Amino acid sequence: MSDQSQSAAQPILAAPPASRSLSLYRRVVENTPWYVWWLAPAVIILAGITLFPFFWMIYMSFMKVRLAPGLSDLFVGWDNWARMFDDPSIYQGWWLQFQYVGVSMVLQMGLGLGLALMLNQTKGGSVLVMIFMIPMMVAPVVVGHLFNLLLNSSYGLYAWILNTLGIYSKGSLLSNPDTALWTIVAMDTWEWTPLIILILLAGLKSVPQDTVEASHVDGSNPIQVFFNVTLPYLAPSLLIAFLLRFMDCMRFIDKILITTRGGPAEATKTLPIYLYFKTFREFNISMGATIGFTLLIAIIVCAMIATNILLAEKGGEDHA
Amino acid sequence: MPKPGRILKWLGLAVFFLWTVTPIVFMISASFKGTSDIFKLPPLGDWGGIFNLLFFFDASLVQFESIFHDGSFFSHLLTSIAATGLSVLISVPAGLAAAYALSRANIPGKKHLYFWVITTRMAPPIAVMIPLYVLWRSIGALHTLPGLVLAYVTFNLPFAIWLLRGFMDSIPRELEEAAYVDGKGRIGAFMEIIFPLIRPGVGATVILCSMFAWNDYLFALILGGRGAKTLPVGISELASATQIHWGQIMAGGLVMILPMVILGLAIRKSLVTGLTMGAMRG
Numbered sequence: 294m295s296d297q298s299q300s301a302a303q304p305i306l307a308a309p310p311a312s313r314s315l316s317l318y319r320r321v322v323e324n325t326p327w328y329v330w331w332l333a334p335a336v337i338i339l340a341g342i343t344l345f346p347f348f349w350m351i352y353m354s355f356m357k358v359r360l361a362p363g364l365s366d367l368f369v370g371w372d373n374w375a376r377m378f379d380d381p382s383i384y385q386g387w388w389l390q391f392q393y394v395g396v397s398m399v400l401q402m403g404l405g406l407g408l409a410l411m412l413n414q415t416k417g418g419s420v421l422v423m424i425f426m427i428p429m430m431v432a433p434v435v436v437g438h439l440f441n442l443l444l445n446s447s448y449g450l451y452a453w454i455l456n457t458l459g460i461y462s463k464g465s466l467l468s469n470p471d472t473a474l475w476t477i478v479a480m481d482t483w484e485w486t487p488l489i490i491l492i493l494l495a496g497l498k499s500v501p502q503d504t505v506e507a508s509h510v511d512g513s514n515p516i517q518v519f520f521n522v523t524l525p526y527l528a529p530s531l532l533i534a535f536l537l538r539f540m541d542c543m544r545f546i547d548k549i550l551i552t553t554r555g556g557p558a559e560a561t562k563t564l565p566i567y568l569y570f571k572t573f574r575e576f577n578i579s580m581g582a583t584i585g586f587t588l589l590i591a592i593i594v595c596a597m598i599a600t601n602i603l604l605a606e607k608g609g610e611d612h613a
Numbered sequence: 614m615p616k617p618g619r620i621l622k623w624l625g626l627a628v629f630f631l632w633t634v635t636p637i638v639f640m641i642s643a644s645f646k647g648t649s650d651i652f653k654l655p656p657l658g659d660w661g662g663i664f665n666l667l668f669f670f671d672a673s674l675v676q677f678e679s680i681f682h683d684g685s686f687f688s689h690l691l692t693s694i695a696a697t698g699l700s701v702l703i704s705v706p707a708g709l710a711a712a713y714a715l716s717r718a719n720i721p722g723k724k725h726l727y728f729w730v731i732t733t734r735m736a737p738p739i740a741v742m743i744p745l746y747v748l749w750r751s752i753g754a755l756h757t758l759p760g761l762v763l764a765y766v767t768f769n770l771p772f773a774i775w776l777l778r779g780f781m782d783s784i785p786r787e788l789e790e791a792a793y794v795d796g797k798g799r800i801g802a803f804m805e806i807i808f809p810l811i812r813p814g815v816g817a818t819v820i821l822c823s824m825f826a827w828n829d830y831l832f833a834l835i836l837g838g839r840g841a842k843t844l845p846v847g848i849s850e851l852a853s854a855t856q857i858h859w860g861q862i863m864a865g866g867l868v869m870i871l872p873m874v875i876l877g878l879a880i881r882k883s884l885v886t887g888l889t890m891g892a893m894r895g
Contacts (some may be wrong), residue, residue: 326718326720327714327718327799328714328717328718328720331710331711331713331714331718332710332711332714332715332720334706334707334710334711335707335708335710335711335770335774336711336726338703338707338766338770339729339730339733339767339770339771342745342763342764342766342767343733343736343741343767344729345748346741346744346745346748347744349744349747349748350740350743350744353743353744353747358747360747360750404629407625408625408626408629411622411625411626412626415622415626421626421630423878423881424630424633424634425629425630425633426877426878426881426884427633427634427637427874427878428633428636428637429877429888430824430870430873430874430876430877430878431637431870431873431874432827432828432830432845432866432869432870432873433828433830434828434830434845434848434849434866435640435845435848435866435869435870438848438849438852438862438863438866439636439639439640439863439866440636441852442639442643442859442862442863443636443639447652447654448651448652448653448654450635450639450654450663450666450667453654453655453657453663454663456657457657457658457660483632483633483636487633488888491884491885491888492885492889492893495885495893496893515618530893533889533892533893537888537889537890537892540735543737544735544736544737544738545737545738546739546831547830547831547845550830550831551830551849565737565739565740568739568740569739569831572739572743572746573746573835578743578746578747581743582743582744585739585740585743586740588737588739588740589736589737589740589741592732592735592736592737592740593732593735593736595735596731596732596735597728597732599735600727600728600731600732603892
């Protein structure tokens, strides 16, 4: 691998002293491992747009950021932090976020598993899977608008169906504080259960069919076969599906912004939505940076756990 | 499988089929209706009326005509294409080089580098955006196309690195070593051996990166603003406090999602690999 650097090392030593500065430059360039040049563009770009802003956010959380021209930032110490811990909306936001993500995960994992098992080894299954994939490719913004219309109390198809079936007739599910959050959970479930189905279907391919048939012959019922044969093979895929969906569910707020914007009566003001309003509606950048930093740290901790598990599942190979 | 099980299975699949396609059919039919027809629902309980509403209606292109009539939709479309294209054009080549280095070299601290890349990918947009907003504002990049493109690179570049590295890891090193014996340099070996082999992976990466940028709303809303208004933001502005242009929103939404649905289905085999960042082989 080090072919180039070795063959190039000789002439440098023999370089005449007159061109000393040039040879120093060449020495630096030629002794730099090749991978540095290959990594450089990506690392420089990424550092500029992620690492630097990250530290800038920490800095801002200790300042009173003033955006008006001519004003400079003021150092306020732990002020923003103290106010964050005193703010009941923060705790409410985390609690709503927890409910939103938690219920979404349970619903999507359950549905995804059920449907993957139904689709596995089914004739015509691949056509159905292709149709089921479509919601994943619909932009979350469009999902938001579409369900706004579907649930509209006077001309929404879903509102009409719910009304006809006698399930719900009090206007849009999105404008009732008791149902709004769960309606958004349902929208997310509509959009992303297909991903879980796809991951689990890929995982089900690893289940040895002869073992399944053998245990059927042995007289095991389908439930026993599932728990004794299928589940152990499927466990890694279940974990991957869960972790990926969990991380995305924590991150994205487009659908809430399009449908309820945190309302009605703050029933859907999850922490990221609260953060959005604090930062970009009230323009309290310092508080935004403080809350944003805690959200980021929470997600980084989750990502750390998720990445370690994913890498371990992949077999660890060379990257550990 | 016993008979009742099979019936239950197909019943489950049928219900999920209806749950999945109804919103899409509804959206398509609303896009092809005159504005007053969108607001017509049959009386409660008239299921046949619903069937007609979804499938047998007076088709009209008036919604599409009206969104393309004033130039703003078209300009948002161009902004979307530019922001998506440029972010892919930066992310994929830089990602290819970095992925190759990560796949082939023994880099000290590689594990930390990986970790940084993956956490960058998993960071919540709303938190990433706060420092970017302040920084872009101070350098005058706020509400400009380059500012938005760089914001998209924050999630597309780590994704490209991570995914492409997975594809490269699956190619045996011996192939390049043969090229070195032939006297080719690293770049030559990469272009002639590696790149042709991972071309399908690169294609999938390009499509997925495009999808992430194309579907983004939050970055475009805050960092793109007035100066770089993409389709998701433009379409959302059709719903104001005073009036909601449902027909145009549905038609515009359809125009927006159609290319991504087609591209997504085209790469459906690599979609699972891509969306799980290589943790699963589809």
